[in-house]
Amino acid sequence: MANFTEKAIRRVFLEMLEERPLNKITVKDIAEKCEISRNSFYYHYKDIPSLLESITKDEFDDFVKMYSGFVSLGDVVTICLQFATKNRQAILNIYRSDNRDVYENHLWRLCEHVSRSYFGRVEGVKALSEENKELLIRLFKCELYGVIAEWVWAGMRITRNEANIDSCIDQFDKMKLAEIDVLVAYLTGSAIK
Numbered sequence: 001m002a003n004f005t006e007k008a009i010r011r012v013f014l015e016m017l018e019e020r021p022l023n024k025i026t027v028k029d030i031a032e033k034c035e036i037s038r039n040s041f042y043y044h045y046k047d048i049p050s051l052l053e054s055i056t057k058d059e060f061d062d063f064v065k066m067y068s069g070f071v072s073l074g075d076v077v078t079i080c081l082q083f084a085t086k087n088r089q090a091i092l093n094i095y096r097s098d099n100r101d102v103y104e105n106h107l108w109r110l111c112e113h114v115s116r117s118y119f120g121r122v123e124g125v126k127a128l129s130e131e132n133k134e135l136l137i138r139l140f141k142c143e144l145y146g147v148i149a150e151w152v153w154a155g156m157r158i159t160r161n162e163a164n165i166d167s168c169i170d171q172f173d174k175m176k177l178a179e180i181d182v183l184v185a186y187l188t189g190s191a192i193k
Contacts, residue, residue, distance in 0.1 A: 017089070060110050
């Protein structure tokens, strides 16, 4: 559990990340706003990238713990959209920084978790060999990562065509289930040739 100073450093850093690009945030700025010495910052973190890594890791780990029991892909997409909307500018500032790899690594982990959890619940997937399950998980993980990466790259905007987001999410969920049914049928040899 983080102590008072560490929590203050994290809170101030996240506030600053909402206001300005990552490369415009300094240890001096954080220390001044927290009313601590720079040495106090360095007691807890090596530098700004290590602070970013720690916060990002904790956020993704918390997300995985809190939402491991989702029912549908629509549930996961809704939760991710809520988190992203709440933290939009911070996510964009991290993504557009030299430390983008921190975001990408944890996003990759999240996509892996979602894929494994989801395919663990889909009935037809249970009939697949371990090799084919892993193939499906890898395919879906890459697809999910790509969709999210493209959305962030485009500025995390929702277009007029996507304005009814609940309808879009429901459609996405149905399309994925249909795609999975086709893939499972193909991989089990029961697809129409």
